[in-house]
Amino acid sequence: MMKRILYLLIFLATGSQAQTTISGKVTDTKGEALIGVNMAIKNSYDGATTNAQGEYSFETSEKDSVILTATYIGFVSQEKKILLNQKNIQVNFAIKEKINDLKAVVISAGAFEASDEKKGTVLKPLDIVTTAGSNGDNYGALKTLPGAQQTNDREGLFVRGGTGSETQTFIDGTWVRNAFSASIPDLGARGRFNPFIFKGTVFSTGGYSALYGQALSSAVILETIDLPDRSSANLNISSVGIGGSVQKLSKNKKQSWGLGYNHTNLTPYFALVKQNIDYKLAPTVNQIDLNYRIKTSKSGILKFYGYYNHTGINIQRDNITSIDYGQSDKAYQDEFGIKNNNVYANLAYKDYFKKDWKLNIGFCFSDNQDKIETKVLDPNDQVVSDSNFLHTEWLKINSHNQIATTKVVLEKGLNNLNTLRFGAEYIFNRDQILAVPVLLQPFVAFKPTLITDHYKALFAESDIYITNDLAGKIGVRAEHSSLINRVNIAPRVSAAYKLNRAGQISAAYGLFYQKPEVTYLYRNTGLNYMRADHYILNYLYQPKDRLLRIEAFYKKYHGLIKTNNPYAVGNVDNNGQGYARGIELFYRDKKSIKGIDFWISYSFLDTKRNFLNYLSLVQPDFAANHTGSFVFKKFWTKYMFGINGTYTYSSGRPYINYNQSNPNDPGADASLFMSDRTISFHNFSLSANYLKNIGKAFTVFVLSVNNPFGFKQVYGYNYAAKDLNGDGTLYRREITPTARQFIFLGMFMSWGIDRTQEAIDNNL
Amino acid sequence: MKNLFLSICLLMTGLSSFAGSDQYMNAMKGIMMKMSGATSPEAYQVAGNAFERVANSETKEWQPRYYAAFCYVMQAMMTEDKSKVDGIADQADKLLNDAAAINDNDEIIVLKSMCMSARIGVDPMSRGMKFGMEASKLLTQAKEKNPANPRIYLLMGQNKFYTPEAFGGGKKAAAEYFTLAVEKFAAFKPADELAPTWGLESAQKMLEQCK
Numbered sequence: 009m010m011k012r013i014l015y016l017l018i019f020l021a022t023g024s025q026a027q028t029t030i031s032g033k034v035t036d037t038k039g040e041a042l043i044g045v046n047m048a049i050k051n052s053y054d055g056a057t058t059n060a061q062g063e064y065s066f067e068t069s070e071k072d073s074v075i076l077t078a079t080y081i082g083f084v085s086q087e088k089k090i091l092l093n094q095k096n097i098q099v100n101f102a103i104k105e106k107i108n109d110l111k112a113v114v115i116s117a118g119a120f121e122a123s124d125e126k127k128g129t130v131l132k133p134l135d136i137v138t139t140a141g142s143n144g145d146n147y148g149a150l151k152t153l154p155g156a157q158q159t160n161d162r163e164g165l166f167v168r169g170g171t172g173s174e175t176q177t178f179i180d181g182t183w184v185r186n187a188f189s190a191s192i193p194d195l196g197a198r199g200r201f202n203p204f205i206f207k208g209t210v211f212s213t214g215g216y217s218a219l220y221g222q223a224l225s226s227a228v229i230l231e232t233i234d235l236p237d238r239s240s241a242n243l244n245i246s247s248v249g250i251g252g253s254v255q256k257l258s259k260n261k262k263q264s265w266g267l268g269y270n271h272t273n274l275t276p277y278f279a280l281v282k283q284n285i286d287y288k289l290a291p292t293v294n295q296i297d298l299n300y301r302i303k304t305s306k307s308g309i310l311k312f313y314g315y316y317n318h319t320g321i322n323i324q325r326d327n328i329t330s331i332d333y334g335q336s337d338k339a340y341q342d343e344f345g346i347k348n349n350n351v352y353a354n355l356a357y358k359d360y361f362k363k364d365w366k367l368n369i370g371f372c373f374s375d376n377q378d379k380i381e382t383k384v385l386d387p388n389d390q391v392v393s394d395s396n397f398l399h400t401e402w403l404k405i406n407s408h409n410q411i412a413t414t415k416v417v418l419e420k421g422l423n424n425l426n427t428l429r430f431g432a433e434y435i436f437n438r439d440q441i442l443a444v445p446v447l448l449q450p451f452v453a454f455k456p457t458l459i460t461d462h463y464k465a466l467f468a469e470s471d472i473y474i475t476n477d478l479a480g481k482i483g484v485r486a487e488h489s490s491l492i493n494r495v496n497i498a499p500r501v502s503a504a505y506k507l508n509r510a511g512q513i514s515a516a517y518g519l520f521y522q523k524p525e526v527t528y529l530y531r532n533t534g535l536n537y538m539r540a541d542h543y544i545l546n547y548l549y550q551p552k553d554r555l556l557r558i559e560a561f562y563k564k565y566h567g568l569i570k571t572n573n574p575y576a577v578g579n580v581d582n583n584g585q586g587y588a589r590g591i592e593l594f595y596r597d598k599k600s601i602k603g604i605d606f607w608i609s610y611s612f613l614d615t616k617r618n619f620l621n622y623l624s625l626v627q628p629d630f631a632a633n634h635t636g637s638f639v640f641k642k643f644w645t646k647y648m649f650g651i652n653g654t655y656t657y658s659s660g661r662p663y664i665n666y667n668q669s670n671p672n673d674p675g676a677d678a679s680l681f682m683s684d685r686t687i688s689f690h691n692f693s694l695s696a697n698y699l700k701n702i703g704k705a706f707t708v709f710v711l712s713v714n715n716p717f718g719f720k721q722v723y724g725y726n727y728a729a730k731d732l733n734g735d736g737t738l739y740r741r742e743i744t745p746t747a748r749q750f751i752f753l754g755m756f757m758s759w760g761i762d763r764t765q766e767a768i769d770n771n772l
Numbered sequence: 773m774k775n776l777f778l779s780i781c782l783l784m785t786g787l788s789s790f791a792g793s794d795q796y797m798n799a800m801k802g803i804m805m806k807m808s809g810a811t812s813p814e815a816y817q818v819a820g821n822a823f824e825r826v827a828n829s830e831t832k833e834w835q836p837r838y839y840a841a842f843c844y845v846m847q848a849m850m851t852e853d854k855s856k857v858d859g860i861a862d863q864a865d866k867l868l869n870d871a872a873a874i875n876d877n878d879e880i881i882v883l884k885s886m887c888m889s890a891r892i893g894v895d896p897m898s899r900g901m902k903f904g905m906e907a908s909k910l911l912t913q914a915k916e917k918n919p920a921n922p923r924i925y926l927l928m929g930q931n932k933f934y935t936p937e938a939f940g941g942g943k944k945a946a947a948e949y950f951t952l953a954v955e956k957f958a959a960f961k962p963a964d965e966l967a968p969t970w971g972l973e974s975a976q977k978m979l980e981q982c983k
Contacts, residue, residue: 044814046821048828053799055825057818079824081859237905552854 028092031065032099034058034078042080042103050075050087068092078103082111107424111476113506117516117546117559118215120153120594123208130555130596136203139639140652141693141714143752146209147188147199150228151656152637154559154592154609155213158658158689159630161723161743163188163197166630167213168563169588169615170225170540173525177228178220180311180356182372183435185411187228189293190319190348190378194726194743200350205299205313207233213592214542214561215516218467218483218500219417219429224522224540224565232313232356235264235301239760242268246710246754247277253297255760263302270295283746289322289345308359319348327384329397332728332739340384340392347379366419368431373412380405396732402446406456409526412436430468437461439526457530461491461523469500477506489523489537496521496537510551516544524582528569532580539566553599563588568619586617586625606640621671623678627662629724632689634659648699655692660685666727667737690719695752705757714750721745799826800836800966807843813850816843827867834880835966837871840864841883842970848890857894861887878918879968885910885927907931922956923971925949929978947982950975 034045041062048055049070056066068074071092078101079085086103105111122131135149142148147165150156157166164172177187179201191197208231210216216227236255243252253268274290295317302310322345330340355371383402386392391402417431442456469483480503488495498521504514521537529535541564549556568584596607613633618625627633635658643650662682664671669680695712715721721744728739803826807819820843827836844864848857864887872880888907892899908931915924929949935941953975962969 044817044821046824048821048825051829053795053822053826053829055821057821060814081856081863237902 027067027069028094029065029067029096030076030090030092030099031063031096032101033062034064034080034101034103035062036083037102037104039102042083045078045080045083045101045103048077048079050077082106082108105476107473107476112425112473113477113479113504113512113514115479115481115502115504115514115516116512116548116557117502117504117514117544118212118542118561120150120211120213121209122211130557130594131209133203133207133209136206136209138641138650138652138697139654140695140712141654141656141691143198143712143714144203145198146201146203146206146228146230149203150209150211152607152609152639152654153211153213154557154594154611154635155226156611157613157630157632157635158656158691159723160196160721160745161194162630163191165226165228167226168561168590168611169586169613169617169628169631170563171628171630174223174225174522174540175228176220176223176226177230179230179313179354179372180232180370181219181368181415181417182354182356182370182413183222183411184352184372185374185409185437186350186352186376189317190321190346190350192321192323192344192346194723195746200317200352201230202297205232206230213559214563215500215502215518215544217481218469218485218498218518219431221433221465221467221485221487221498221520222463222522224520224538225563232311232354234309234311235261235303236266239264241759243705243757244270244754247752248754249273249293255299263300265301266297266299268295268297270297281747281749281751284744285323285325285746286341287321287323288343289320291319291321293317293319304357305359308357310355310357312353312355314353315351317348317350317352319346319350321346324385326741328726328739328741329728329730329732330384330394331741332730332732334733337387338394340386340394340397341389343381343383343385345381349375349377351375364421366421368415368417368419370415371413373410375410376408378405378407380407396730404444404446406440406442408440410436410438425471425473427471428468429470431466433463433465433467435461435463437463439530441530459491459526459529459533461489463487463489463523479504487521487537491529491533492523492536494536496539511547511549514546514548516542516546518542524569524580528571528580531571535569535580536567536582538568538582538584540564541566553597555594555596557592557594559592561588561590561592563615565617565619568617570618571620584617584619584622586615586619586628588613588615588631590614604640604642606638608636608638610634610636623669623671623676623681626682629662629664629682632658632661643697650697652695652697653693656689658689660688661724662686663724664727665725666740686722686724687720689721689723691715691721692717692719702757705759707758708756710752710754710756712752714752715745715748718748720748796826796830796833797965800839804839804966807839810843810846813847813852816847816850819843820847824867827870832874834871834875834877837867837874838880838883838968841867841871841887842968845883845887845890848887849893854894857890861891878914878921879923881910881914881917882921882923882927885914889927889931904931920956920960922953922960922975923968925953925956926971926975926978929953929975933978933982943982947979950979950982954979 034042036042043058043060043062045058047064049068052070054066054068054070056064058064073089073091075087076090076099077085077087080103083103083105086101088099090097090099121129122133122136123129136146137144139149139152150165151158155167159166162172165175166172167175177184187200188197189200210229212227220227236257239255239257241254249270249272251270253266255264255266257264272293278287278290295315297315300312304310324341324343327340327342330338352374357369358367360366381404384392384397413435415433417429420428422428438460440456440458442454444454465485465487467485469481472480483500485498486495498519500518502514502516504512506512520540520542524535524538543562544559546559565586567582568586570581570584572579590611590613593610598605613631615627615631616625617628638655641652663684663686664682665684669676693714694716695710698709700707723743725740725742731738803819803822810816810819820840823836823840823843827840830836841864844860848860851857868880868884885907888903888910892903911924911928914921929946932941932949933946957972957975
C-alpha cells in the first residue's frame with residue numbers, strides 16, 4: 009500500500025510535467041540565418057543552439073509564462089515573453105548586430121596603416137623593418153607603397169605630386185619639425201627615428217583627419233610603444249657603425265626607462281668601396297636616446313622620448329661650372345660641409361576618465377642647428393680667386409630652428425562607437441639664419457634673419473556609425489599663424505560603406521593648408537597659406553591573407569609659392585598653382601604562393617604645377633608618371649633564414665634643360681620648359697637574415713645589397729651656371745647615387761627579449 | 773496514516789531538493805558527454821551554449837562557466853574563420869573571470885592560457901610573441917598554485933613542440949614535458965565528479981608524435 013502511494017506520488021511528480029516544444033528560426037535584421045545562437049529559457053537549463061539553417065527546437069517542462077532569450081556573440085541579445093499554452097510554439101527572432109570595432113567598416117580612403125592592434129591594416133610594424141631596401145628607415149618602407157615617389161636624391165617623402173616639404177611627420181600627435189637627418193644636396197636624407205620605437209604607423213596619402221594640419225599632401229602619423237614586456241639589452245655591430253642600449257622594466261611593471269647610444273661612421277665602408285665623390289668626412293653620427301614610461305593609473309600612461317644627435321659630413325665633388333672651361337688646371341672642386349646638432353624631446357600623456365572620456369596631451373620640443381660651409385677650391389685645394397666665381401660662393405651658413413608645441417585632444421565616446429574628438433594645438437616656431445660670404449666678412453656686418461611664429465589651431469571631428477556597414481567622419485580645423493596673420497578654416501569629410509564581407513568603398517574630401525617653407529618666409533613674411541583640395545575615392549577588397557586596394561584621387565593646389573625672379577629679394581608670392589590626379593593600386597598576398605608574402609604597388613600620376621621659378625604649368629621634376637614596387641618576403645623556419653627583396657620602378661622624371669629653356673633667361677622658350685625626361689629608374693634590393701641564439705643573446709645577422717645588378721640610376725642633371733668656354737651650351741652632369749651598389753652587413757644581439765617567436769610567427 | 777503522509781511529504785521535499793542538485797549533476801554530466809563526443813567547432817558551440825545555460829541558472833557554480841569556456845576555446849581553436857576568434861575568446865575570458873570570482877583555481881588559469889594561445893591564430897605574425905609570452909606566464913602562475921595539475925605540462929609541452937630546436941624547443945624538449953604530463957595524469961585525482969580530467973589522450977598522442 010505504502011509503496012503504491014509512493015509510486016503514485018513519484019509518477020505524479022514527474023508525469024504532471026507536460027512538455028512544450030518551442031521551435032523557430034533566428035536571423036539577423038537582413039534575414040540571414042544565424043548559426044550557433046544560444047536559445048534559452050531564463051532561469052532554466054532548457055534551450056538549444058541554432059543549426060546551419062538558423063533553426064532551433066527544444067522541449068521544456070516549464071509552464072505558464074517564460075522569457076525566451078536569443079544570445080549570440082556580436083549581436084544584441086533579445087528577449088521575448090512567451091506563454092506556454094500549446095504543445096508546439098513557434099518563435100522567430102531577428103536580432104540586431106552590435107556596432108563594434110571588430111566588424112564596423114573602417115574609413116580607408118587615403119590611409120595606409122601599420123599596426124598590430126587595429127584591424128584592416130595593410131602592414132604590420134615588423135614590415136617596416138623587414139622591407140628590403142628600407143635599411144631600417146621608416147620612410148624607406150613607405151616608399152614601396154602607392155602614392156610615394158622614388159625621389160631618393162632629395163630630402164623628404166614626395167607624395168602624389170607634392171614636394172617633400174608637403175609631407176609632415178607626427179609622433180604621438182605632435183608635429184616633428186626635423187624628421188629627416190642632415191643631408192647633402194642631391195644625396196637624399198634618411199628618417200631620423202628608429203622604427204623599433206613605434207608600434208603604429210599611419211601613412212596618409214591624402215584626406216587625413218582634422219586632428220592634423222600644416223601638410224599639403226601627406227601625413228606620416230607615428231605612435232610610440234608603451235611599456236616593454238621585460239628588461240633587455242641590445243648591441244649592434246655593422247659595416248656602418250656600432251650601438252647599444254638597455255631597457256629596464258621596474259619590478260612592479262609600472263614604469264620603465266631606457267638609454268641608448270649609437271655611433272654611425274661610414275669612413276671604413278667608403279675606404280673599401282669607392283664612391284664617385286670625395287668624402288673629407290664620411291657621414292658620422294653620434295646619437296644618445298633616452299626614454300621613460302610610467303603607468304599613471306590603470307589606464308593612464310605618460311611617455312617620454314628624447315635624443316641628442318650630432319651629424320657631420322664633408323664632401324668634395326667636381327664644380328660643374330668650372331668643367332665648362334674644359335681645362336684641367338681650372339677643374340675646381342665644390343666643398344660642402346655640414347655639422348648638425350639636433351635635440352628632440354617628446355612627452356605624451358593619455359588616460360581615460362569618467363568611463364567615456366579619453367584625454368591625450370602632447371608636448372614636444374626640438375632644436376636644430378646646421379652649420380654649413382661651402383667653398384670652391386682650385387686643384388691646389390685653395391679657395392679659387394677666379395672672377396667667374398663670385399666670392400659669395402665661399403659661404404658660412406648658420407641655420408637654427410626651435411619649436412615648442414603642445415596639443416590637447418579630448419575624446420568622448422558616445423554610444424555605438426560614435427565618437428566626438430576636439431582639441432587645440434599651439435606651436436611656437438623660431439627660425440634664424442645667418443649666411444656670411446667669408447671674404448666679405450671683414451667689410452660688412454652681416455646680421456641674422458629671424459622669424460618667429462605662434463601657430464594656433466582648434467579642431468573637432470566626429471565619427472558617425474550608422475550601422476556596421478556605413479560610417480562617416482566629419483571634421484573641421486581652424487588655424488591661425490601670427491606670421492601670416494590670417495585665419496583659415498579647413499573642413500574634412502569622409503565616409504565608408506561596406507559592400508560585402510570583404511569589400512568596401514570609401515571617399516574623402518578635405519581642404520589642407522600649409523605655411524610656406526621658411527626659406528620663402530625669410531624673403532617675404534607677407535605670404536599667405538598654400539592650399540590643397542583633396543578628393544579621394546577608394547575601393548578595398550580584403551579576403552583572408554589577401555588585400556586589394558584601388559584608389560583614385562584629384563588634388564587642386566592654390567597659392568603655391570612662386571619665385572619670379574631669383575635675384576630680386578622679396579619677390580616671392582602666392583601666385584603658383586597646380587593639380588595632381590591619378591590612380592593607385594596595391595595588392596598584397598600571403599596565400600597564393602605558399603610561404604611567400606608579397607605586395608605589388610603601382611601609381612599612375614598626372615600632375616602639373618606652375619610654381620617656384622617654373623616658366624609654365626608643367627609636370628614638376630620630382631614627379632614620375634608611373635611608379636611601381638614589388639616586395640617579397642620568404643623565411644625558412646627550419647633554418648631560421650630569410651630573404652627579402654624589393655624591386656622598384658619609376659618612369660623618367662622631367663628635368664630643367666638649361667640649354668633648351670633656361671628659367672634664368674628672360675627670353676627662354678616656355679614651351680620647351682621641363683620637356684626633357686631622365687631615363688627610367690630601376691632598383692633592386694635584396695637582404696638576407698639569419699637568426700641564431702649565441703649564448704643567451706638572440707642574434708640576427710643581416711646582409712643586404714642595394715642594386716646588385718648595377719642599374720644605372722639618374723635622378724636629373726646639374727648644369728654649369730655659366731657658359732665659360734663660350735660654345736653656347738652649358739656643361740651638365742648627371743645626378744646619381746654616390747655608388748651603384750650599397751652593401752650592408754650587420755649583427756644585432758639582444759639579451760632578455762626573445763624575438764625568435766616574432767621571427768617565426770612572422771612567417772606562419 | 774497522517775504521520776505517514778507527513779513523512780512522505782517530508783521525504784518528497786527532501787527528494788525534490790535532492791532532485792535539484794541531481795538535476796544539476798545530470799545536466800552537467802549529460803553535456804559533458806556531448807562535449808567529449810564533439811569533433812567540430814559547431815559541436816563545441818552547441819555544448820558550450822548548453823553549459824552557459826546551466827551557468828546562467830547556477831550562479832554559485834564555477835564548473836559550468838569553466839566548461840562553457842573550454843568549449844568556446846576549443847571552438848575558437850578549430851574555427852576556420854579566424855575573424856570570429858576574438859569574439860569567441862572574449863566570451864570565454866568573460867566566463868573564466870566569472871568562474872574565478874566564484875572559485876579561483878589553477879584549472880581556470882590553465883584554460884586562460886589556452887584561450888590566449890587560441891588568439892594567436894588570428895594573426896600569428898604580430899601576436900605570436902606577445903600573446904605567446906602571456907600564455908606561458910599564465911602556465912607558470914598555474915604551476916605555482918598547483919604543480920600536480922597535469923594539464924599545465926601538456927600545454928607547456930605543446931608550446932615547446934611548436935618552437936624550433938635551435939631555440940630550446942623541438943620534439944625532444946617537448947617529449948620531456950609530455951612524459952611529465954602523462955606521469956602527472958597517472959597520479960591525478962579529480963577533486964569531484966565534475967572536475968576537469970581532459971588531456972591525457974592528447975598528451976599520449978603528442979608523445980607518440982615526438983618519437
